[in-house]
Amino acid sequence: MHFFGAQLFALYALTVLVFGCGAPLKSADEVAPIFDNAKSLSTKMLEICDLVSNNQAEPNFSNIQFDRNGCEAAGTQSQDLKPNTEIILAEVKTRKGNDLQVSRNGTQPAIASSATPATDSSNEIAVGTRLQIWLNRPLLKMVQVLVPALNKKTEAMANDGSTATTQQEQSKFKIKIIGKPQFDQENMSLKLELSVDSKRSDNSMFDISNRFVINGGLIKKKYIFATITTAAEADVKTSLIKRGKILLFVVPHAKDIYVDVVTDMTFHAFGVDAAMQEQILQFLRKALRMIPDFLEKAENL
Amino acid sequence: MKMPLATFAVVLAGTLALACSSGDAFKGGTAERKPPRLAPGSADVAGVVETAKPILAIEYDVSVDTDKPMNLCKGTANVLINSTLKFRPTGKLKCLLVGEKDLSELFKDEGVEEEIDRTKVPEAGKFTRKANTSGGARFTPPRPNLLGPLIQDVDIYKNYRYVEESTVEVNDPQSGPISDKGAFFIQVLEAGVPFTAPISGQRYENVIHWEISASGFTNAGKIGVFEKTEYWQNARPISIPQIKMYTKLSQLFSGGMSAIGDAFLGKVIITISVKSESRF
Numbered sequence: 001m002h003f004f005g006a007q008l009f010a011l012y013a014l015t016v017l018v019f020g021c022g023a024p025l026k027s028a029d030e031v032a033p034i035f036d037n038a039k040s041l042s043t044k045m046l047e048i049c050d051l052v053s054n055n056q057a058e059p060n061f062s063n064i065q066f067d068r069n070g071c072e073a074a075g076t077q078s079q080d081l082k083p084n085t086e087i088i089l090a091e092v093k094t095r096k097g098n099d100l101q102v103s104r105n106g107t108q109p110a111i112a113s114s115a116t117p118a119t120d121s122s123n124e125i126a127v128g129t130r131l132q133i134w135l136n137r138p139l140l141k142m143v144q145v146l147v148p149a150l151n152k153k154t155e156a157m158a159n160d161g162s163t164a165t166t167q168q169e170q171s172k173f174k175i176k177i178i179g180k181p182q183f184d185q186e187n188m189s190l191k192l193e194l195s196v197d198s199k200r201s202d203n204s205m206f207d208i209s210n211r212f213v214i215n216g217g218l219i220k221k222k223y224i225f226a227t228i229t230t231a232a233e234a235d236v237k238t239s240l241i242k243r244g245k246i247l248l249f250v251v252p253h254a255k256d257i258y259v260d261v262v263t264d265m266t267f268h269a270f271g272v273d274a275a276m277q278e279q280i281l282q283f284l285r286k287a288l289r290m291i292p293d294f295l296e297k298a299e300n301l
Numbered sequence: 302m303k304m305p306l307a308t309f310a311v312v313l314a315g316t317l318a319l320a321c322s323s324g325d326a327f328k329g330g331t332a333e334r335k336p337p338r339l340a341p342g343s344a345d346v347a348g349v350v351e352t353a354k355p356i357l358a359i360e361y362d363v364s365v366d367t368d369k370p371m372n373l374c375k376g377t378a379n380v381l382i383n384s385t386l387k388f389r390p391t392g393k394l395k396c397l398l399v400g401e402k403d404l405s406e407l408f409k410d411e412g413v414e415e416e417i418d419r420t421k422v423p424e425a426g427k428f429t430r431k432a433n434t435s436g437g438a439r440f441t442p443p444r445p446n447l448l449g450p451l452i453q454d455v456d457i458y459k460n461y462r463y464v465e466e467s468t469v470e471v472n473d474p475q476s477g478p479i480s481d482k483g484a485f486f487i488q489v490l491e492a493g494v495p496f497t498a499p500i501s502g503q504r505y506e507n508v509i510h511w512e513i514s515a516s517g518f519t520n521a522g523k524i525g526v527f528e529k530t531e532y533w534q535n536a537r538p539i540s541i542p543q544i545k546m547y548t549k550l551s552q553l554f555s556g557g558m559s560a561i562g563d564a565f566l567g568k569v570i571i572t573i574s575v576k577s578e579s580r581f
Contacts, residue, residue, distance in 0.1 A: 038332035038333055039333070040333075040334075040336065041333075041335065041336050042336065074336070075335060075336040075338070076336055076337070076338060077338065078335075078336075078338060123537070134335070199426065200425075200426035200451075201425040201426035201427075205426075205449075205450065205451045206451045206453060207453055207454075236453050236454075236537070237453055237454040237456075238453075238454075239453075240451070240453065253333055253335070254333035254334055254335050255333070256335070268453070268537075269538075270451055270536075270537050270538055270539045271357075271537065271538020271539050271540070271580055272356040272357055272382075272538070272539050272580065273356070273580070273581070274354040274355070274356045274581055275354075275356045276451075278354075279451075
């Protein structure tokens with residue numbers, strides 16, 4: 001076959017393949033979304049960041065150490081969700097007074113490298129964490145299993161219009177929705193308030209009792225972004241958590257679902273920071289584990 | 302427009318489902334790739350072993366006296382408490398008649414600890430427990446140890462009393478296995494009061510003054526249980542500025558002299574009082 005014949009054959013083969021695969025001919029404008037789909041994860045996260053950072057009210061990045069750089073680093077320290085996987089925190093920051101320690105790769109930072117005088121009057125300790133996790137399932141499947149689960153959970157609320165309680169068997173967190181959640185259909189946003197209680201005898205060495213406000217919704221009809229903030233500062237007598245904020249990103253990407261959870265919580269300190277830090281991280285791992293656990297459970301309903 | 306959560310769930314699900322079926326970005330295009338990981342996956346870091354870290358180093362003045370009163374021993378103890386709240390004092394006492402004694406001999410019970418399922422013991426959360434002693438005695442249920450240790454509200458300990466029957470088993474090198482029964486009695490004497498450490502002069506603002514006594518154990522010496530231990534425990538920051546232990550000479554020092562000493566000297570009181578402390 002001479003050169004012209006080869007070109008013809010190639011053109012023929014391409015035409016057959018394109019039509020044979022059922023792909024219709026598309027204009028440049030029509031194929032643009034295909035390339036749009038090839039956005040990187042960090043590009044998607046930056047889309048969320050850029051929109052959210054301009055928000056005057058929640059959900060936004062106020063009162064938390066998180067910015068565009070954080071969005072850009074999405075997925076770089078992620079783990080895959082598998083049954084019984086231990087939650088590895090991608091990043092841990094601890095702050096006591098002006099002393100900030102950061103660690104990555106699941107290790108824990110030492111809050112202080114040397115002993116400090118017993119008269120240290122700082123009575124709070126801030127712990128920031130980041131969890132990056134791939135749920136290992138496409139969103140469509142999640143929707144199929146989550147909708148019945150959500151409906152079941154919310155049925156009682158729809159009936160009495162007020163509250164619903166849930167309790168994770170292992171972690172013994174009692175979560176109660178306060179009042180009526182508000183859904184804004186125009187902006188596809190949701191606001192709800194809930195109380196979280198955990199007694200020391202059930203769960204850990206301390207009591208937790210806080211009210212949290214969740215503000216979130218759909219961003220660009222593609223992504224979910226929510227903030228969870230403490231409604232008020234809690235006294236040490238009622239809760240170890242003094243105040244805090246959590247950012248939750250849910251981004252469908254590469255036929256999987258990427259979940260990024262950034263926490264910045266301030267705890268009452270007891271002058272034994274190394275022990276506190278271990279307890280707090282254990283608590284946060286347990287609390288964060290509830291997110292994938294809920295998704296796992298929903299699939300089995 | 303406002304609507305209840307149930308409706309929200311359905312609307313959200315509908316939106317998500319539509320997005321998926323229309324081939325929108327929700328599905329995640331085939332050209333998309335997950336970003337390279339800079340950190341190893343969970344399996345790679347699962348082997349990270351968390352080691353107990355020191356949290357509090359306390360230097361104590363130790364004095365052993367009789368209730369006559371008469372000083373028997375003097376010394377200094379250094380206690381390093383780690384993040385698992387395990388500690389063992391080190392140091393030496395200079396004593397009348399018996400000479401120098403190692404503190405680890407006196408505090409036999411501060412050694413081995415077992416992981417305890419907190420949800421399966423009564424009064425969980427009110428105090429810590431320990432199952433074993435370094436002498437090999439094993440308590441069922443694990444015996445009460447310290448209040449807290451994270452005490453958020455001292456008020457819950459005001460007038461607090463608790464009695465618990467206990468069985469202990471120990472393998473005595475001379476007489477073989479011993480099984481003994483007795484009871485522990487916890488009593489809070491004061492809660493939320495200030496306390497000034499007599500040696501260091503440091504003032505603690507939120508102290509619970511409490512005691513734990515053991516009764517009924519016929520082999521108390523062999524199982525490392527004192528008749529009574531009195532604590533001045535500060536809630537926040539955590540500290541124990543003073544401890545007093547009440548026992549007999551024969552329980553502290555073995556040998557013929559001790560039995561005679563019990564008769565003549567009466568009760569022995571070990572006072573441990575903070576000299577300095579450092580936090581990590």
